[in-house]
Amino acid sequence: MTMATAQKPLLRATKLSKIYKSGRSLLPSRRQQVHAVNEVSLEVMPGETLGIVGESGCGKSSLGRCLTRLQDISSGRLEFDGRDITDLSLRQIRPLRREMQMVFQDPAASLNARRRVGDLLAEPFRIHGIGARSEIEDRVSELLRRVGLRSEHALRFPHEFSGGQKQRIGIARALALHPKLLVADEPVSALDVSIQAQIINLLAELREEFGLTYVFIAHDLAVVRQISNRVAVMYLGAIVEVGDADEVFSTPRHPYTRVLREAMPEPRLHAKRPERAQVKGDLPSPFSPPPGCPFHTRCAFAKERREVQRPALVKAADGRAVACHYPLDGPHPTGLA
Amino acid sequence: MRFEPLLEVKDLTVHFRSEEGLVEAVRGVSFNVGRNEILGLVGESGSGKSQTLLAIMGLIDSPNAVLSGSIRFEGQELMGLPRRALDRIRGKKIGMIFQDPMTSLTPVHTIGAQIVETLRAHEQIGRKAAKDRAVELIDAVGIPAPRSVADRYPHQLSGGMRQRAVIAMAMSCNPALLLADEPTTALDVTVQAQILDLIGKLREDFGSSVILVTHDLGVVAETADKVNVMYAGRIVEEGPKEAVFLQPRHPYSWGLFGSIPPFDGPRPARLSAIPGAPPKLSALPKGCSFRPRCPHAHDACLQEPPLAGPVGHRSACVLPDAAIEELAPRQEGAA
Amino acid sequence: MIYALAARLGQMALVMFGISVVVFLIFFATPGSDPSARIAGRNASQETLQQVRHDFGLDRPLPVQYALMMKKLFVTRDLTSFVNRGQKVIPTVTRAIPITLSLVIGAALLWLIGGLIVGLIAGATKGSWLDRTLMMISLAGVSMPVFWLGEVANLITQSRFHDSWAFSWVPALGYVPFGRDPLGWFQALVIPWIVLATLYVGLYGRVLRASLIETMQEDFIRMARAKGIGERQVLLRHGLRTSLVAFVTMFGLDFGALVGGGALLTEVVFGLQGVGKLTYDALQTLDLPMIMATVIYASFFVVMANFVVDVVHMFLDPRVRDAF
Incomplete structure (x- = not known):
């Protein structure tokens, strides 16, 4: 995939934050807030796939829902196709839904169980007032075929499908109106390995065919690497590293990326299992994130400076960016590659 | 020591009567687990791997379940053992850990109390001594501040810590065999790595054997000695880990390996996914149950193929050895 | 834990207050009817009505009426029934x-x-x-x-x-x-x-x-x-x-x-x-002071029971304990 350098990004987030408040206690000291997304800046070019990886609670799903404005943004700025959509109201955002869609982890939860698949797929057309009845029917069967199902499946109910097929329906619905951007939140993590591969392949084909732009959110590094051009690694609400999908995992610059990479069990044999770069302890509570670098409590390289100052995401000449005071350089020493 | 495997499962069958007909969850599964050995049981959902484990532990209590076959543990037949006799083995000689540490601990008792309960069920030990042992065990599985954790409730611990606590409980009576049902699936990768390291360490420290049920070939690659690949209630391939990973023999295993995106090196344009979906266990296809999804299926596959092949590495496929040699994907760069 | 209990007690007091206000308003501030007539019971004489108006401060603003009512209920405890002439309401309930x-x-x-x-x-x-x-x-x-x-x-x-x-x-x-x-x-x-x-x-x-x-x-x-x-x-x-x-x-x-x-x-x-029988009788004779007293008493027990349930919950379920 070639990307013209002069191209404008399809999606641009600037210092985007999402804060959840919890506890309705009368005492202010008992009220808590979580920076689910903490000043995240990113750009997604047209036709590109940006992968977002991180462990549970890192804020990747919140970020995904902010990027499609399924939830409100606490602060920062979000532009879609050159237009500021940060503060658009629900009504103003509706026409934009045609252009940005989401696919979720659990397709069953997002498909109304009492309606036939054909109805579910026709819904986007009806909502946006597109096409006559017969035309919609044609489009629905075309959609079903396109995602690898048969047109007679339109008459069935969601529960009659397997997990993989339900996810195909979810994708079909998201694609119905030919969106420009598709944000997929863990679209394959609930599926069996063999089905996972089918869905990844399908998403890749659809991207080529419709010139789609993806934001692909997952916890599985290999899956993210397979489908993404670039990858952003998140930790405690912040992006700690961004770069080319191959490079980020083969030569991680942020210690957390490396930990993540080495923790992933690989389905192949090693002459001798290399020592893993160990992380200390558990994820800190998002209610009281550590000051300075969010990773310093678990980082093997942490020095005093990390605790004092939060490192900024700095872009290097080769286009990779890392938020670390002491970035790792070169290939990592375990020799996995 | 007499030559005898620690666990010998023979022709294990687990069927469930249901409205849709007979659900054949496990169909004639046989395998052995030796002492100090880690067996990986790999398969996708519905492959029967978890039911196999539950059957060994005597935990299938559905009134609609029909079990047959033989499960011999240390020479003793477990199948059909009365509850009282079974309870002298469960928790004492066979420990078990489950997939979701969030739900496998009783929410209203402290971690310490739950470990003490296991200890006192199987050993003549006082309350105080049991509590001390519990603290030692919590310490041994790498939980910091074990004494205070013993007095905490499950919801006060993180997922990784809870799974460690569950492992401490399963290991409390120093069992000869540990059954682990997807022990890391519910955990984050960094925590998963810690738990896998811990399970490996248990084998060394306690000398236990382990049956590790998982859908994740990566987890098997890291921990197991032997691998059984299951599909639709049967073992379709079994062998030492090296053999199965370097020269997988069954087309289903090939498909599984091909379905996993590589971690490094060039990315394939398409993953060689397995087409279709696993069969319904209440309506299995005739003959080889992988036949409808297999690219190499032919007429001979209408007969159920037996497990066959070179000594120690067998597969349930009718393809001749030469064809298998030719078609099998190879792993590069690995030892 | 102590904080949680204190908070609960505070909430309880607040709820009790709310209930007493609502009950009071229902009886005394329902538009279009004269509370004194209802307190005095059916077929009351003019003098009785006058006396009731004076006793309950019905010619004064609502907050004062409320305070007087509460005083009669809890402090002087001399609320009297007019249906059963002179029956002191509070001792009856206590019995x-x-x-x-x-x-x-x-x-x-x-x-x-x-x-x-x-x-x-x-x-x-x-x-x-x-x-x-x-x-x-x-x-x-x-x-x-x-x-x-x-x-x-x-x-x-x-x-x-x-x-x-x-x-x-x-x-x-x-x-x-x-x-x-x-x-x-x-x-x-x-x-x-x-x-x-x-x-x-x-x-x-x-x-x-x-x-x-x-x-x-x-x-x-x-x-x-x-x-x-x-x-x-x-x-x-x-x-x-x-x-x-x-x-x-x-x-x-x-x-x-x-x-x-x-x-x-x-x-x-x-x-x-x-107490149930008392309420039952009071309802039949429309004995307002008695109804008032039993309703307040009942609400006290319901709120109290709620509080006890919360405390027992805390003991039974450690998750509830921590949620406070």
Whole structure:
């Protein structure tokens, strides 16, 4: 995939934050807030796939829902196709839904169980007032075929499908109106390995065919690497590293990326299992994130400076960016590659 | 020591009567687990791997379940053992850990109390001594501040810590065999790595054997000695880990390996996914149950193929050895 | 924990205040009617009305009226009924409390134990003939109206078979104070207890059974079995202990409501001069001061019971403890 350098990004987030408040206690000291997304800046070019990886609670799903404005943004700025959509109201955002869609982890939860698949797929057309009845029917069967199902499946109910097929329906619905951007939140993590591969392949084909732009959110590094051009690694609400999908995992610059990479069990044999770069302890509570670098409590390289100052995401000449005071350089020493 | 495997499962069958007909969850599964050995049981959902484990532990209590076959543990037949006799083995000689540490601990008792309960069920030990042992065990599985954790409730611990606590409980009576049902699936990768390291360490420290049920070939690659690949209630391939990973023999295993995106090196344009979906266990296809999804299926596959092949590495496929040699994907760069 | 308790107590006081205000407003500020006429009762003379207006400060602003009312209820406790000329309301209620408490506590013990046994046995033997029989019996118990069952019990023990050896010990309807004659107290109440408990045994048994069956499907039950502990211990220590939350919630609320006058039908049927009976009589004669007092008293018990439920919850479930 070639990307013209002069191209404008399809999606641009600037210092985007999402804060959840919890506890309705009368005492202010008992009220808590979580920076689910903490000043995240990113750009997604047209036709590109940006992968977002991180462990549970890192804020990747919140970020995904902010990027499609399924939830409100606490602060920062979000532009879609050159237009500021940060503060658009629900009504103003509706026409934009045609252009940005989401696919979720659990397709069953997002498909109304009492309606036939054909109805579910026709819904986007009806909502946006597109096409006559017969035309919609044609489009629905075309959609079903396109995602690898048969047109007679339109008459069935969601529960009659397997997990993989339900996810195909979810994708079909998201694609119905030919969106420009598709944000997929863990679209394959609930599926069996063999089905996972089918869905990844399908998403890749659809991207080529419709010139789609993806934001692909997952916890599985290999899956993210397979489908993404670039990858952003998140930790405690912040992006700690961004770069080319191959490079980020083969030569991680942020210690957390490396930990993540080495923790992933690989389905192949090693002459001798290399020592893993160990992380200390558990994820800190998002209610009281550590000051300075969010990773310093678990980082093997942490020095005093990390605790004092939060490192900024700095872009290097080769286009990779890392938020670390002491970035790792070169290939990592375990020799996995 | 007499030559005898620690666990010998023979022709294990687990069927469930249901409205849709007979659900054949496990169909004639046989395998052995030796002492100090880690067996990986790999398969996708519905492959029967978890039911196999539950059957060994005597935990299938559905009134609609029909079990047959033989499960011999240390020479003793477990199948059909009365509850009282079974309870002298469960928790004492066979420990078990489950997939979701969030739900496998009783929410209203402290971690310490739950470990003490296991200890006192199987050993003549006082309350105080049991509590001390519990603290030692919590310490041994790498939980910091074990004494205070013993007095905490499950919801006060993180997922990784809870799974460690569950492992401490399963290991409390120093069992000869540990059954682990997807022990890391519910955990984050960094925590998963810690738990896998811990399970490996248990084998060394306690000398236990382990049956590790998982859908994740990566987890098997890291921990197991032997691998059984299951599909639709049967073992379709079994062998030492090296053999199965370097020269997988069954087309289903090939498909599984091909379905996993590589971690490094060039990315394939398409993953060689397995087409279709696993069969319904209440309506299995005739003959080889992988036949409808297999690219190499032919007429001979209408007969159920037996497990066959070179000594120690067998597969349930009718393809001749030469064809298998030719078609099998190879792993590069690995030892 | 202490903070949580204090917060709860504060909330409780607030709720009580709210209830008293609402009750007050309903009686005194309903537009289009003269509260003095209602307080004075039916067919009151002009002088009485004047006196009522003066006593309750009905010619003064609402907050003052409220304060006066509360003073009469709680400080001077000299609120008098005009229907039963000169009857002091508060002492009457105070006299009725031990009767209601005797009735409800005794019945509660019975239905708790009964409900526990029924729920436990039915839950543990789910699907068996024993389970089905128990559920059928409890359904019958739930369906029988208390007043009907009470009358039937009275019919049997007071008239038809009163002279037989089985029921000759049953005293005439009414209450015997515990302090005067403990045995008589017990004999007078045992049949009302059984009648009142019958409904609740069925209800509690069914709720516990459902909750137990759900709990027994949980992963931690499988884990407990895998530990090799006996089924009885699995059932009691892990299953029942975790299922008790719903049971206790229900108990607290029912208990509060019954003490607060909900045992009305039982009290009427068995001629017990409890709070429920008092409310019942007051409603029939539209004795407003009495209604006012019993409603405030009832709300106090319901709120109190809620508080106790919360505290018990904290002990039963460590997750609740931490959520505060």
